[in-house]
Amino acid sequence: MLNPDSVGRTFEGADSITVTQAEIDAFCAVIGESDTSVAPPTFSIRISLEQSQSILSDPTVGLDWTRVVHGDQKFEIFSPIKGGDSFSCSSTIESYRVAAGNEIVTVRSDLKSGSAIALSSWSTLVVRA
Amino acid sequence: MIEVGTALPEHVFKVNRALLKAYADASGDQNPIHQNEEFALSVGLPNVIAHGMLTMALVGKYVTDWAGGSSKVIHYGARFIKPVIVPANTDVDLTVSATISAVDQGLITLDLTATSAGVKVLGMAKAVVKK
Numbered sequence: 001m002l003n004p005d006s007v008g009r010t011f012e013g014a015d016s017i018t019v020t021q022a023e024i025d026a027f028c029a030v031i032g033e034s035d036t037s038v039a040p041p042t043f044s045i046r047i048s049l050e051q052s053q054s055i056l057s058d059p060t061v062g063l064d065w066t067r068v069v070h071g072d073q074k075f076e077i078f079s080p081i082k083g084g085d086s087f088s089c090s091s092t093i094e095s096y097r098v099a100a101g102n103e104i105v106t107v108r109s110d111l112k113s114g115s116a117i118a119l120s121s122w123s124t125l126v127v128r129a
Numbered sequence: 130m131i132e133v134g135t136a137l138p139e140h141v142f143k144v145n146r147a148l149l150k151a152y153a154d155a156s157g158d159q160n161p162i163h164q165n166e167e168f169a170l171s172v173g174l175p176n177v178i179a180h181g182m183l184t185m186a187l188v189g190k191y192v193t194d195w196a197g198g199s200s201k202v203i204h205y206g207a208r209f210i211k212p213v214i215v216p217a218n219t220d221v222d223l224t225v226s227a228t229i230s231a232v233d234q235g236l237i238t239l240d241l242t243a244t245s246a247g248v249k250v251l252g253m254a255k256a257v258v259k260k
Contacts, residue, residue: 026155030148030183031190033199040193041202041256042186046156049182070181072253074206080199122206 002103002127006061007096013051013089013109019043021083039081045073048109048121051089056107056125061093063105064127071104071124079118087111087118094122101129131237131260135229137195142187142223144179144215144245152183166217178212184223184250188243191225196237196258203236207254213245221245235260 019039027043028036056063088111095106104126111119149163158180161168169177185207193199215221224244231238241254 023155027186030151030155031186033190033193035198038199040186040199041189041205042182045182050157070209072206072208073182073185075202075204077203077205080202 001062002056002093002096002105003060003062004096007093010090010092011055013055013091015088016086017047017089017111018086019047019081019083024081024083037082041075041077042073043081044075044109044111044119044121047087047089047111048091049123051109052091052107052123052125055091056093056105063103063125067128069126069128071126072122073124074122076120077118078120079113079116081111081118085113085118087113103127131229131232133229133232137227137229137239139224139226140191140194142190142225143220144183144187144213144223145220146177146215146217149177149179149183149215152180152186156180156182158182174212176214176216179215179221179223181209181212184209184213184243187223188225188241188251188254189256191227192239192241192256192258195227195239196256201258202256203259204255204257206256207241207243208252209250210252211245211248211250213250223250230255 024039057065092108106124153159227239227241230240239256243251
């Protein structure tokens with residue numbers, strides 16, 4: 001079970017993640033996108049889900065990642081990601097509830113370039129009972 | 130015409146096991162339920178299922194093709210209501226369509242529909258794009 005004290009907390013993730021053009025190219029290739037000048041709208045999941053996993057699996061937070069199912073996903077893109085961009089990452093546990101034994105957690109992940117947020121995403125994760 | 134109620138042309142994406150492997154490598158999500166049939170069955174799934182985020186990436190491609198590029202999208206969200214089931218040696222259809230639900234201040238909202246094997250796989254799927 002998730003430690004209730006962690007709800008509302010913001011966890012600082014990587015100080016600096018640099019997106020390579022090769023990563024964008026590979027993602028574009030899978031979906032058949034020929035314009036690789038900016039990343040596709042869902043590309044940032046590559047960064048945010050890994051960040052969320054490392055935060056939520058921390059023993060002080062206590063989520064059982066092996067039973068996680070993705071419930072929903074949302075992106076707000078303020079500035080499209082380009083190859084060579086560097087970001088700092090943070091994740092906030094925005095809400096938590098238990099329904100029919102399933103734990104339902106919403107995590108917001110922010111990618112910042114300096115002090116400006118380039119992209120925020122919200123992942124609702126369901127830990128199956 | 131870009132006006133509320135306009136339906137956009139449908140597009141069908143083909144999803145198969147090779148695409149799931151390629152998406153796993155490109156996204157870093159190597160969960161075996163998306164690659165290993167034996168494992169998927171052992172956790173109670175009907176077969177290997179596509180990553181929800183692959184479905185969302187393909188529907189995103191539909192949006193950006195219509196909108197004129199990835200940089201046009203400012204909001205995109207969806208709920209994963211049913212999996213896209215991907216048996217071995219099969220191309221599964223992912224059928225995507227959209228209706229314009231709002232046009233406001235240079236922004237267009239699309240209500241998106243995605244189905245596979247006749248089943249709706251995304252719920253409340255919406256994108257907001259710049260004109």
